[in-house]
Amino acid sequence: MAKTVTLSLDAMGGDGGPEVVIPGAEIGLERYPDIRYEIFGDEARVAPILDKCPRVKEASRLHHCEVAVQMDDKPSQALRQGRWKSSMWRALEAGKDGTAGAVVSAGNTGALMAMAKFCLRTMPGVERPAIAAIWPTIRGESIVLDVGATIGAEAEQLTGYAILGGAMARAVFGIERPTVGLLNVGVEEVKGLEEIKAAGRMLRAADLESIDYFGFIEGNDLGRGTVDVAVTEGFSGNIALKTAEGTARQISEYLRAAMSRTLQAQLGYLLAKPAFDRLKEKMDPRKVNGGVFLGLNGLVIKSHGGTDAEGFAAAVELAYDMVRNDLMSRIASDLEAYQASGAAERADEGKEAAK
């Protein structure tokens, strides 16, 4: 029999706390009965909900934590008040000591990243962790990173993101050698920030088995699904992510208004409703719920704070997939192969030579 997959859950994170997390864990368990949970939270609040979700109760251990990080806590505050003892911290610790293969929290992103960096530390060969998002595209799904862990990135960090994202694409999408593009701007005159150009040189020089370096892409390539993995620094990545979310909401709004304007349009809408429902499902943010923190000594999945049980379950399933497909060891061996390629040094030499 296959080994079970253990996930640690911060039951207190998110706007709904355990009322969302535990039912979400139940849905995840229905789909993947071989999940086991380590649940961290306030026993008085969590236990009664576990009683209503007997499957989760059966498949989990509950660890009482007195402290819960609040959704509006600043990262520094969260660290001060929640280190060692909060449900968020202890869920991360379970990811660190190997009790759990991945950590899932709907808590606030800033606090979670600060704690995760402190608790898990970055992997050898990784300068900075990144937040990766799964991005729906015309062709299916791709991965975009970094969407907000850090502002700005040097070439070395961008190539690191490329390798992290590539490993994730193989683990989550099952693509043997995913294509990777560097997000850039297309205005001729300003094309090519120096660090993006350098990262491109390095990735080409490395000629890795794990990823297929595509070249530069632009913002409109994200929705088009031009590459499996789109790499950018965190500021523009975050703006791209939020802009796409905003545009999708805006068009839904237009559509709703247009469809309710006349009786005929309303009738048409009713007839086309199954089609609209498909569209809605495609655009459902819950389906792609969960930013993944990559580059730490442990996998952390951040679920949206405002999500419902179905959304939290999507984050649980993503965590399951990544553990099942051994993302952590893929990342480790890909990083090793990149270092062994000596591409970074050669790219530097190329730069020196070009001077």
Add this chain to the structure above:
Amino acid sequence: MAKTVTLSLDAMGGDGGPEVVIPGAEIGLERYPDIRYEIFGDEARVAPILDKCPRVKEASRLHHCEVAVQMDDKPSQALRQGRWKSSMWRALEAGKDGTAGAVVSAGNTGALMAMAKFCLRTMPGVERPAIAAIWPTIRGESIVLDVGATIGAEAEQLTGYAILGGAMARAVFGIERPTVGLLNVGVEEVKGLEEIKAAGRMLRAADLESIDYFGFIEGNDLGRGTVDVAVTEGFSGNIALKTAEGTARQISEYLRAAMSRTLQAQLGYLLAKPAFDRLKEKMDPRKVNGGVFLGLNGLVIKSHGGTDAEGFAAAVELAYDMVRNDLMSRIASDLEAYQASGAAERADEGKEAAK
């Protein structure tokens, strides 16, 4: 009788060249009969088209130019081969010497910006020009800048963009005191790039009559229309713009696929077609066609290279509006008021004091 508005047109720009520019000018003239054109291009190609558009012929002067900047020319190439003599350059010159109130070109952005900077130079008090885009929102339209003139921006440049964008919002939307937001990322830990924070302090300190400084906004605020003017540096602005375009195209694609799947959906689509047409019109990129170069000693409107006559007409109408509403003198007086406020100096002092 009101004065006419003179626009100079680069007839050779864009994929369609004069076959698009002249019919576009005709449509513009139908809507605003008080436009006069100075047309620059290859007489052998332009004159026959003018014969088919007698209204434009009547309202214009054609200036023969031997050289046309190509769509794939690099900016340096365009400057080398096209300075003084290309249709693009000479159209810009007409904007510089006051013959025309604004210049419209569908030529390549990099070349046009390079030539415009060289020919027109930046206004006193402006460090760098910006490209402003009109952004459709749930609430109507807003202005986003810079969408790609320059990568990176210091605080002083961001405040400059705020003033330029504010003046444009008053001229184009007729809003007395437009709200202005600074685009930022919402991840708590990384919130607030230093230069964006400083720009915020300066705008608050200046307390201008011309704009109402709102504070920080995020990517999803663009589609929501939270502010009339969204200010950002060119790299993330360009990525936001292209990402939004890509997302809109992606959703149209989803919708088309969903609506053709079953007979019932097809029937529903037919009934709801007028509603869909409204939606399409809302999402029509031709309607918001035209990036505006702000901060130069002359107004330049860049129409999409791949546009049709209707799209070029939209750029012409935008140019007309800006000249009619005297955008250039608004910008000049707003910049003066900002300088007089001494906000930049005070913000610097505040920063010194905070050290």
